[in-house]
Amino acid sequence: MPLEKKTIWLLIADSAKARLFAVDRRERTLRPMGEWQDDVAGGKAQEIVADRPGRTFDSGGPGRHAMEPSSSPKGVAKARFVAMLADHLEDEAKKNGFDELHLVAAPRTLGELRELLDPAVKSRLAHEEAKDLTQLTKPELEKLLGGRFWPV
DSSP states (O other): OOOOOOOEEEEEEOSSEEEEEEEETTTTEEEEEEEEEOHHHHSOHHHHOOSOOOEEEOTTSSOEEEOOOSSOHHHHHHHHHHHHHHHHHHHHHHTTOOSEEEEEEOHHHHHHHHHHOOHHHHTTEEEEEEOOOTTSOHHHHHHHHGGGTSOO
C-alpha cells in the first residue's frame, strides 16, 4: 500500500527548548526543521535577577522593605517562548507548510500551547501527548515515536 503524500511535522517541546521535525515516512526518519532554546526560561531564577530587589517605604511606619516582583522573570520568559512557538506554527499553517502536526510537550507547556494555538493549527493537529522528550536524541525519538508514523 503506497504511503499518503502528506507533510507531517513533529514538535517536541518544553517551556525552554523545542525541536521541530518533518517526518519522512519513506526513509523512516525524522528530518530536523528547526530548534529553539530560551536560556532565560531554562535558567535559574537567581541567575536571571542578579540585582537586589528595589526598596520601598513601609506604609505603616518609618521602615523600608524589599519589593517583590509582580511576576517571575522566568515565568515571563517561559510564556514568551511558548507564544513564539505558537506564532511560528500559525505562520507555517497559514502558508500550508504542513498537513498534519504531532505535538509532544511537557504537560504544563502542552496546556499553555494548546490555549495559544490558532484554529489553522488546531485543524491540523493529529496527535498530542503530555511528555517531556526534549532530552532525547534524534535516534531515540525515532525509535520511540517512529511506530506512529511509518508502517511496520
